[in-house]
Amino acid sequence: MKFSIYRFNPDVDKKPYMQDYEVALEDSDQMLLDALLRIKDLDDSLSLRKSCREGVCGSDSMNINGKNGLACITKLTDLEEPVVLRPMPGLPVIRDLVVDMTQFFENYNSVKPYLVNNDAPPTTERLQSPADRAKLDGLYECILCGACTTSCPSFWWNPDKFVGPAGLMQAYRFMVDSRDQALDERLDNLEEPDRLYRCHNIMNCVEVCPKKLNPNAAIAKIKDLKFEQAREHKNKAKKHIEIKAV
């Protein structure tokens, strides 16, 4: 099978280049990652990240024939030859297919991706009703591979400002968690014009998500929550005026 792979070693190369490989596959080689490991047997200078080999860790995300995805769950039979592999776009390349994901995780951390609850901790655990738990479905499954965020032009142009689809989906995941108490702060945290509203709904994130999640829907729901927040602020202000009048 034929491959064309992006190569760049900053210690040696002045600029990146594409290197062609032709590799004989075994019957057991079903996924792209299997083929990449065969290539690594031929040329161990090729760098890539990998870990779980089953689409759970998100390490081996890369740009496969122009579309971001995970090498370990991409079937070789689905790929046109030569298979063109590049690092995920929009992030600095460390070497070959390995990118520096610092900015991605900074954006993720900026939405406080953890429960904020000021009540005294219970003796066992904070419970949820099955209905409240169901609200997290389609959100908590994100593996933070970065495929969606690095497919998003709004992130390419403003990586330090626009949170990106993965971070925004996790922001919404904690906004709708019945155990969380920081909804207002979370919404205010995204109010700066470029953090949330740079999403133009082009749906690249939805198209590439290897877990079939929908960050675009989560972003739309954050805007719905903004409307609810404004309604509540207005009602509170009304009550305040009425109390003052009395």
Place this chain on the structure above:
Amino acid sequence: MLIELLTKRYPGMRAWLSQRLTGLAMAIYSVLAVWRFFWLAPSDYQSWLAFFQPGWWRLATLLFWFALSLHAWLGIRDVFKDYVPNDTLRAVLLKGLVLLLWLYLAWASYLLLA
């Protein structure tokens, strides 16, 4: 509630919502304009004058220009943010844009109200 979302408390939502509301206003005007165009079928100078004669239509056209100006400001501001990384050049371009949009709005107002 819409008015609340257009206050300074919600700077991001204010810009986002303004762009959608101005877009909606322009869409409504465009439908009305096409309908009136086919209904009145202006073909010469006098009939075009008559087309713009009703006061309500002049006001609607002025509102359309205002919506267009605001919509363009929000959109082009984003384009400049994306493609003009130099702060000074971006500030100059944004000021130039504001001046141009105000001039167009003033010109449209003069034509419609004079």
